[in-house]
Amino acid sequence: MSQPQVLIAGANAPLPTDNISIRILSQNAVDCAAYRLTTEGKVRGDGDMIFYGQTSSDDGSVSFRGHDSDGFFDINLPAQPANIEKIALAFSSEQTLAQIGDVDIQVLQGSQILLTCQLSATGRNEKAIILAECYRRQGSWKFRFIAQGFNGGLKPLSEHFGVKIADDTPAQSQAMNTQKPINTQKTVGQDSTPPPIPSSPAVNLNKVTLTKSQSSINLKKRDDFGKISINLNWNQRPNVDTQAPKKGLLGDLFKQHKTSGVDLDIGAMVHLKNGEKTLIQALGNRFGSLQAPPYVCLRADDRTGQLSGGEWLDINGQQWSQIEEVFIFAFIYEGAPNWAQTDGVVTIHVPEQAPIETRLTEGANSSPMCAIARLVNQQGSINVERINQYFKGHQDMDKAFNWGFSWKRGRK
Structure with missing residues (x-):
């Protein structure tokens, strides 16, 4: 079995036109999300956001499974709608990347690891990161390691991609919704203008975790x-x-x-x-x-x-x-x-x-x-x-x- 290709930020590599999995590994809790995007860089509707609260796209061709420090996205590349140009993968946390530590990304086909990337935490104070994207190029799919940071959490990150977020998102997230993306890699050029808000029903980012202290x-x-x-x-x-x-x-x-x-x-x-x-x-x-x-x-x-x-x-x-x-x-x-x-x-x-x-x-x-x-x-x-x-x-x-x-x- 050949060794996986290692990518640095900004680099890309071809993907098989097949079912793939993308695994995100960290030492601390992060909330992973995937966004299916059109040529405008926006979702078509809230069914194009896949995360803990909506573990499958509206057509089932992208799904999420995982845990706080080990998340998988399973992607059926041949089944993606014709007007989907890319699938962006990101994470957010209540801590900065420097506090979380390095984050590793793997691209797998079955059990074989095709690509690996490591996001270094050194000097990174963002709480949300666009990690990578799968994108179409001349009829084929490719993978790019991005490592672009945001100040804020899951709410401003999702709004950047055109997702409408419910008003009852916790106040801490609401306070961050005016933050603009920070380009931390010169090789990445992302649109930083506020996105249009679609008319589809809002996504609720709330999550309840039952613990010993909050048991019901x-x-x-x-x-x-x-x-x-x-x-x-x-x-x-x-x-x-x-x-x-x-x-x-x-x-x-x-x-x-x-x-x-x-x-x-x-x-x-x-x-x-x-x-x-x-x-x-x-x-x-x-x-x-x-x-x-x-x-x-x-x-x-x-x-x-x-x-x-x-x-x-x-x-x-x-x-x-x-x-x-x-x-x-x-x-x-x-x-x-x-x-x-x-x-x-x-x-x-x-x-x-x-x-x-x-x-x-x-x-x-x-x-x-x-x-x-x-x-x-x-x-x-x-x-x-x-x-x-x-x-x-x-x-x-x-x-x-x-x-x-x-x-x-x-x-x-």
Whole structure:
């Protein structure tokens, strides 16, 4: 396997006309985003922004998976609309780049790393960076390492690309919305004029993270909550020969990731208002139903962790009045129990609400079962409560929360 090509800021390289992945690695938390742009350098609509709150483009050809310090964008280059000229990749943080440290970028085709770039943090005080772009040139796709900085966060960065941001974005971000881009590389020439605001619905950049100190949130009563989707995602650990650089963060992370993968499974225990209790999980092929009781369905089972969307549970929010409680759990089906290394995160998506997430990083290595959260019907509202307790298995978890199921061993 050939060594990946290393790019410096301003340099470019050809891309295969195929499915590619772009991986962004950092030592600290960053919010990654991708923007599909026309020849004017603006999005066509808010469906062209892909980030933690909208993990897929409107046509599904660009998707995001990842975590605070390790994000992936999966891009189907042949499927991009004809009027999309480039796909810009960026990140933002509450800290400056100098505080975050160096950021590494990889371009992959399957498990093979084609290109690598390193963004040096030395002397960089911006809180948002346009990292790179995939762009069309004479019928082919190319990749350019940019490293252009912004003063501000995700809101001014997104507005620069023409995304309309909801007014209820936190005040700190609102205060930054007049910042202009800073050209830190002479090789990059980006338009710094304020972008036109499209007429499409605004994007909400808010995100709720449930922690020990903020362990619950209540979503007020509605007649129809729509389709509620719960996502389990985790770092895949591909066992590949990357030929990566042997020094610095990038090399260290490759060493960490050359381990065998783990198979995380998401499941739910559902209690209906009529007293019926149902178990939903891939083990035993108990996938549930969205249109009939228990109104909860497991979409698919990711045996590798390599699916761009991870695993999903859906709840029929039109039938929320029929549901007493949905209890969400995950377990390590294959692989050594080590929750910190899986870097697992569960995100609850409710239409017209900010994403709600909780992280699965506190569990003891000997406890492969995690009780994550419960969604409780409180007089028609949804009360989301973080649990994050770890157990040796299903039966111990069941006993702790008094569900009363009868358990036996099974396999997928």
